[in-house]
Amino acid sequence: MSQGDLRAGPFTHEKSSIARTMSLVMLALLPATAFGLYQFGWPALFLWLATIGAAVATEAACLRIAGKPVRPFVLDGSALLTAWLLAMTLPPWAPWWIGAVGGVVAILIGKQVFGGLGQNLFNPAMVARVVLLISFPLEMTTWVSPKPLFSAEAPDFLSALAITFGGGFNIDSMSSASILGHVKTELGRSVDLAGALAGSYDPMGLLVGTVPGSMGETSALLLLCGGLFLLAMRIISWHIPLAMLGSLALCASVFNLIDPAHYPNALYHVLSGGALLGAFFIATDPVTSPVTVRGQLLFGALLGLLVYVIRTWAAFPEGVAFAVMLANGLTPLIDHYLRPRIYGRTRKGQPISYAETQEGGNG
């Protein structure tokens, strides 16, 4: 019997731990990741490993420098998950150093300089993605069409090594635009939407994931499955994903109704780019999202709006990373103003009063 420990109870605990939470999120990511790795082959796997390796090594080094225990924090899986999420958003055939730089930036600048686990204001994976996108626009927007593993067109192990660690690949012959990028470019050239979408917009392909895009963002269906799994396991709640996708779909529908020639519909926005990955896996990052239900609904709605605004009118075809960071910045403000009502008090914090005469007094 531990006589020394007189800490207050409870002396029983739900089966929960940070490592368990992180593991379940990774489990939820697994189908989409596995499919992405299969679609884009060895180079994608190498990039994924490079990103994770760099992030975990940076985490360990930072913990050592900060004098914190290395083992429990590395084993909690948070750095691994951050890197994993980042890798999901990278062009699958990007050179290894894109992943490595991203991994270092995510952990070092995105997380550890704020004080480590739980302290960061912005989602570390999105910090890294934004840094990479601004610093290396070419590498970060060079997409390939899926070349499933072991298929005829897929690079073998050795040529994959060359793609990731060597001189890259022949951009002219292999590259292919993502649907968001393609539409943006075409609309920019004053081609109308129908023309831009013709031959490139394939909702079924977006759903299954047989389209060019980031490593883990292409299969809407598998991401949705992962998200539903997290909901079922109560790792995330429905508020942020639903509010975000709902607000994105609403914005898209409104503008699509106003001018269908220039504004794609809701389905296009929800299925393409990082919308689903963002809604279920990134916006729901507990550290950087509000803690109350009302705050989460506001946060999600705001996020959906920002994604739409950035995708539609800003210089970048994809808006999730920027939108997430902007919304993250508002989280402290949202948490400050939107608090739950305390039992026995009004929303303003005054004790409830039953001014109307009570039904009592029959004693």
Place this chain on the structure above:
Amino acid sequence: MRASALKLFRIRGGVHPEGRKQDTCDQPIRELPLPPLLRIPLQQHIGAPAQPEVRRGDHVLKGQLLATSQGLISAPVHAPTSGVIKSIGKFPAPHASGLPIRTITLEPDGEDRWIDLDPQATPLYLEPDDIAKRVAAAGIVGMGGATFPSAVKLGLRERFALHTLVINAAECEPYLTCDDRLMRERAHEIIDGIRITLHGLQVNKALVAIENNKPEAIAAMAEAAHAFDEISIVAVPVRYPMGSEKHLVQTLTGKETPARALTADIGIVVHNVATVRAIGEAVRFGRPLISRVVTVGGGAVREPGNLLVPIGTPVEVLIEACGGLCEEPAKLLSGGPMMGQPLPEQRVPIVKGTSGILALTTAEVASKPTMPCIRCASCVDVCPCGLLPLEMANRARNADLQGAADFGLMDCVSCGSCSYVCPAHIPLVQYFNYAKGALMEQQRAKHKQEETKRLAAARAERMERIAAAKREAMAKRKAEMAAKKAREAEAAQAAEADDAAAEPTDAPNSKLAEPQVGT
């Protein structure tokens, strides 16, 4: 019994800890043989400790008064059996601190002979105040763990317009089944206690709230309450902390108790089910509260069960009676695992508020090292009080007591739901208890300082007043002296004048002296 189609209301948050009641809920209550020594603390209740009425070496009878209650909020203590007072001294308290408190040690003589009791065959014809008096004299306190003197609650009818008595039989803490067993085996005694309590409160409606994981208890109680329209048995959903009185009242009525107020403010008094049974025993049979049912459980106990135990029995005797320990427990607790207290050692006694003794294994405690908060908001979701535990803990940890209070610290009921779900295993309740204690300490210090200031100012003012009064008195005396002198002079002059009447030549002198009178 009224058909219990009562509409129930949902409470916010809450958790569903594993019940773990199956080891003890089917074990009938066993009466524990008298232990060789009883240790009876003089403070087994909230309020002032009782004052001993016996001396070392005295022979006492079962039910005899050992110590009287002191002040408004206090409770007397009675002898659980007949025997000899071995000592009145200090003994470790059944509290996490294990600090020594005043305790009477009684050596049973084995005869278990009752003192002459004062039964009351028709308790429902007593004056309500008499019921409160009898309950006070029987030393009855809240047996659910809060140990608030029950007589004080019976007196609430004087200050509030009461309309409902709620019997808390939720027993939402895991492991504990003592109330469940009591309801299955002693339903009629409980119903009798409820009727007496209703009379004592002058209220004509009682709701007995039982979590619906106790179907046998619900059936037994419904059967026993059958003849009484004023008593309804209500099955409430299983959710911790259903047994928190304010949340139970909300479940039953949909009404929240205003912050910093009592349930009596909304017309409701809540008593624990074992407490009303004790009230019945005390009023009808004159028996003071000298024993209670205790659940002995946990994975480290060989044969868990429910025991009827004299107050003052050492914990080790209970564990021994349940087959002893099969492994070294990771935690020894008094009460349930959610809100119970860790016990410092096995020698400490059972008191009126001890509902359970749990010896938990490491696996049951499921303690893990604390990690940083990841703001997952699990604590916010489960908080039944609508608080932000993570923000409160963050401030308490940095000794920002006011900050924690601004986030509603004093509205926290310490139910532990937040700590129970926290994936980072942060000891949130520990932080809150610390901050509440420190805040109260601060308020006491502030109050003391203000009182000191007020008293000092009052003293200065009083001194000033005394000085002023002295000055005034002095001036008055001076004036009186002067007046006296003047009068004397006048008298002298008058005398002289009388003389002058004989000798008129002195008259102008007296005129000159006249103005001096006013000075």
